Amino acid sequence: MSLLEIRNLRVEFDTAKGPFRALDGVDYLVDAGEVLAIVGESGSGKSVAMLATMGLLPDTATITADKMDFEGLDLRSLSAKERRKVIGKDVSMIFQEPIASLNPCFTVGFQLGETLKAHTDLKGKQVKDRVIELMTSVGIPDPGGRVNAFPHQMSGGQCQRVMIAMAIACAPKLLIADEPTTALDVTIQKQILDLLVKLQQDSGMGLIMITHDMGVVAETADRVIVQYKGRKMEEADVLSLFENPKNPYTKALLSALPENATGDRLPTVSDFAEAGGF
Amino acid sequence: MSEDVILKVRDVYRTYDIKGGLFKPASTLTAVKGVSLDVARGSTLAVVGESGCGKSTLARMLTMIDAQTSGSIEIDGLPIDISKTGISREMRQKVQIVFQNPYGSLNPRQKIGHVLEEPLLLNTDMPAAERQDLALQMLQKVGLLPEHYGRYPHMFSGGQRQRIAIARAIMMKPKLLVLDEPVSALDLSVQAQILNLLADLQDEMGLTYVFISHDLSVVRYIADKVMVMYFGEVVEYGTREEVFDNPQHDYTKTLFAATPQADIESIRKRLAAKAA
Numbered sequence: 001m002s003l004l005e006i007r008n009l010r011v012e013f014d015t016a017k018g019p020f021r022a023l024d025g026v027d028y029l030v031d032a033g034e035v036l037a038i039v040g041e042s043g044s045g046k047s048v049a050m051l052a053t054m055g056l057l058p059d060t061a062t063i064t065a066d067k068m069d070f071e072g073l074d075l076r077s078l079s080a081k082e083r084r085k086v087i088g089k090d091v092s093m094i095f096q097e098p099i100a101s102l103n104p105c106f107t108v109g110f111q112l113g114e115t116l117k118a119h120t121d122l123k124g125k126q127v128k129d130r131v132i133e134l135m136t137s138v139g140i141p142d143p144g145g146r147v148n149a150f151p152h153q154m155s156g157g158q159c160q161r162v163m164i165a166m167a168i169a170c171a172p173k174l175l176i177a178d179e180p181t182t183a184l185d186v187t188i189q190k191q192i193l194d195l196l197v198k199l200q201q202d203s204g205m206g207l208i209m210i211t212h213d214m215g216v217v218a219e220t221a222d223r224v225i226v227q228y229k230g231r232k233m234e235e236a237d238v239l240s241l242f243e244n245p246k247n248p249y250t251k252a253l254l255s256a257l258p259e260n261a262t263g264d265r266l267p268t269v270s271d272f273a274e275a276g277g278f
Numbered sequence: 279m280s281e282d283v284i285l286k287v288r289d290v291y292r293t294y295d296i297k298g299g300l301f302k303p304a305s306t307l308t309a310v311k312g313v314s315l316d317v318a319r320g321s322t323l324a325v326v327g328e329s330g331c332g333k334s335t336l337a338r339m340l341t342m343i344d345a346q347t348s349g350s351i352e353i354d355g356l357p358i359d360i361s362k363t364g365i366s367r368e369m370r371q372k373v374q375i376v377f378q379n380p381y382g383s384l385n386p387r388q389k390i391g392h393v394l395e396e397p398l399l400l401n402t403d404m405p406a407a408e409r410q411d412l413a414l415q416m417l418q419k420v421g422l423l424p425e426h427y428g429r430y431p432h433m434f435s436g437g438q439r440q441r442i443a444i445a446r447a448i449m450m451k452p453k454l455l456v457l458d459e460p461v462s463a464l465d466l467s468v469q470a471q472i473l474n475l476l477a478d479l480q481d482e483m484g485l486t487y488v489f490i491s492h493d494l495s496v497v498r499y500i501a502d503k504v505m506v507m508y509f510g511e512v513v514e515y516g517t518r519e520e521v522f523d524n525p526q527h528d529y530t531k532t533l534f535a536a537t538p539q540a541d542i543e544s545i546r547k548r549l550a551a552k553a554a
Contacts, residue, residue, distance in 0.1 A: 041465040042436075156329075185328040186492060190536035201552070212465060215495075215538025218545050239549060243542050256470040257540060258499035265477070266470035266499070 003174055003206045004030040004053070004091075007067035011048050014060045022048045022061075024230045030174065030206045035197070037209045037221035037238070039253075044227040046210045050176045054093055055083050071173065089119040092167040096179040098159035102151040108162045109135075109147030115169045134165040138195060157188035161195070168199055174206040175199075181216065193219055214257055218242060226250045284486050285317040285340070285454055290349030292335050309335040311510040312349070317454075317503070320480065322487040324501035324518075326494065326533070332510040333490050337458045340488060341375040354453050367401045374447035378459035380439035384431040390417075390442055391427040397449045412449065419482075420445040420475060437468035441475065448479065456488045461496060473500060494537045498522055506530050 011023040023045040030036050040046045052063045053075065068075045070091060075083070095101045103111060112131045116122050122130055128147070135143035138161040151159055160180060167175055177196060181189035197220055200207040209220055217224055217238065224241045226233045226249065234247035245251045254260060255267045290313045298304035310332040317323045327333045338344040339351065345361035352358065353372045360369075374397075377383040384393060394413040398404050404412075414424050420441040431439060440460060447455055457476070461469040473496065479485055491497050497504060497518075504521040506514035506529065513527040525531050539545075 041467060186494070187328065187532055187536040189538075193538075213538065214466070215540045218540040219538045219548065239542070239545055242540065242545055253466060254540075256467050257495065258470075258473070259495040259540065265474050268467050268470045268474065 001072060002029045002069075003032045003034075003071060004028065004208075005067055005069045006049075006053065006065055009049060009052065009065045009068070010063070011045070011052050011057065012062045014062070019062070022230050023052070026225075026227070026230075026232045028053075028225070030208060032173065032206050033200075033204045035200060035207045035209065035220055035222045037211060037217045037224045038227060039211055039214065039217050039224060040227035041212055043229065045230040046212075046227050047178055050093065050178060050208060050210060054087055054091065054176070055080070056093075085119075088115060089170040090172055091174045091176065092170070092172045093176040093178060094160070094163045094167050094180050096182050098156055098163050098183065099151060101163055102159055104151055107148050107150055108154065108159075109149075112162065112166050112169060115166050119170045130169075134169055135162070137199075138162075138165045138168075139191075140165075155188075156184055157192065160184065160188075160192055164192070164195065164199070168203070171203060172205055174208070176208045176210070178210045179212070180209070182211070182213070189216075196220070214254065226253070281316070282319045283316045284319040284354050285315070285323075285488070286350075286352040287313060287315045287340075288350045288352075289314055290336075290339065290351060291347045292332075292339060292344065293347045309510055310339070310346075313507075313512055315505060315512075315515065317486055317488065319453075319486055320484050321502040322480070322489055322500055323503045323505060324489045324491060324497040325505050325507060326491060326497055327507035328492065330509075331507040333507050334458055335510075336507070337375065337456050337488070337490055340454070341373055341456050342369060343375075370397075370401050371450045372452055373454040373456065374450060374452040375456045375458060376440070376443050376447050376460045379463050380436055380443050381431075381463075383443055384439055386431055388431070389427070390429055390431070390434075393431075393442060394446055394449055397446060401450060416445045416449055419448075419479070421471075435468075436464055437471060440464060440468075440472055444472075444475065444479070448483065448485070451483070452485070454486045454488065456490070458490045459492070460489075462491070462493065469496070476500070494533065506533065 006028040008025045008027065009023055010025055012019045012021050026049060028049065038046045051057050057063065065076065070086065102108065109131050112134060113127045116127050116130055131147060132143045135146060140146050140158060140161050180196065181192050184192060193216065196207065209216065211217060221238045223237050225235045226247065228249050233249045234245065241250065245254055258266060290310060291308060292310040293306045293308045296305045296307055313336060315323065325333045325336065339346050342358060342360050342365050350357060356369060356372060358369060391413050394416055395409045398409045398412065414427060417424060417426055422438065422441055434442065461472050464472060480487065489500055501518050504516065504518050505512055508529045514521055514525060514530045525534060
């Protein structure tokens with residue numbers, strides 16, 4: 001049984017001009033211990049799919065799926081209250097903007113503790129100890145002192161580490177990372193990616209990386225789904241995707257990488273769109 | 279030196295005063311520490327570094343948004359020191375800037391036509407009809423259509439907005455264009471289009487670029503010379519080949535090592551390491 005199994009997921013948003021289909025019949029399968037990368041440009045529906053899974057989309061969204069199971073539990077039938085028992089504990093998510101994801105009014109230690117209080121039986125001193133343990137495991141220097149720091153007193157990379165600590169606080173079975181390093185510098189990006197991959201390998205959880213950066217895909221993924229305008233273009237393991245892309249859109253995306261430039265001009269996706277007809 | 283140098287920067291410093299508080303004495307922060315560089319006409323200098331390394335401060339000084347604290351800047355033979363001499367129209371015409379965020383750098387209540395004409399309105403005595411003609415020409419030059427003239431920024435995508443920002447910057451026919459992370463906010467395929475556009479404009483108008491970026495793969499594609507900054511200092515400066523093939527400074531090496539590798543060899547290596 002897969003950890004997460006989604007079949008034929010469709011998401012529509014009500015807009016003033018009628019319904020807008022953001023995602024059109026896409027399947028997602030994630031196994032435990034697997035790193036799946038969902039890659040695509042803005043508007044490809046890559047984030048929408050995972051937000052739908054987490055139940056984080058606004059009321060204007062209509063979500064339909066033939067199947068939406070997490071460990072055999074049907075996510076479609078859950079009430080908000082039941083969903084909260086799963087979300088944040090067994091499935092957790094980290095977002096692109098680490099500084100915006102944290103509440104500026106509370107210390108990072110307090111915010112980490114909240115997760116633990118909501119999902120575990122830990123109390124008082126135990127919570128504090130676990131918070132420090134978590135902060136140590138994500139590589140925050142001087143965790144005992146940083147517990148009392150406010151988000152604005154930490155750098156972007158440190159805040160993202162706090163977000164990761166929060167996400168792994170209850171040892172989730174599935175971690176969804178939505179562009180976790182896009183807002184960070186290259187050297188910090190490397191550290192965060194290494195940390196995520198290490199945590200994933202140590203705990204054997206499933207990891208979904210949502211990204212637009214082919215470099216991040218190449219560095220982390222086992223399997224890759226390429227999306228474009230709400231449709232799945234290609235699904236393959238990482239090596240065959242880079243070595244032998246089948247879909248014209250994937251080809252276009254790979255050849256638009258500046259490091260793959262051969263001539264004077266970079267090929268663009270629209271050059272391929274005419275030839276490939278997508 | 280026979281090279282035709284358009285931008286000459288010598289030992290430029292920029293310090294900011296930080297106000298003290300109740301428990302904190304006032305201090306100064308040196309954002310740029312003694313930067314010197316030469317850029318040849320028609321070439322591209324890429325400035326690379328992390329956030330906080332002073333690369334945008336350097337851009338602000340080159341584009342006369344900020345004055346240098348000490349040192350000299352010379353653009354096309356014209357000395358720039360705005361704290362002493364102010365800015366003349368002539369100086370304005372030499373250099374223009376394109377910012378990172380095309381959503382933030384255009385006024386949402388200004389029509390595109392007006393966006394493009396404003397630099398001419400402020401800096402030249404050109405009659406309105408001529409300004410409009412120029413704006414329409416410029417729209418086509420950057421790959422937009424004449425009917426976009428009367429539209430507002432929100433009607434455009436990120437890539438189109440960046441085209442508008444580029445069009446505005448070259449309205450004055452500048453000699454030097456400072457590009458502050460012009461493609462970082464854009465999707466990969468749009469990024470390729472904008473980089474192609476920049477290359478075309480450089481050929482056509484003989485523009486010189488100072489291209490600020492943190493993305494090494496873009497830098498490698500576009501730059502003739504590369505400068506790496508770290509905490510306000512230049513730690514590496516040379517031609518693209520020198521810097522990429524034989525980086526000298528530890529920070530440059532770290533930077534290269536941290537850049538994700540998307541080639542098949544590195545993926546194979548990673549998968550093999552993971553299986554072991």
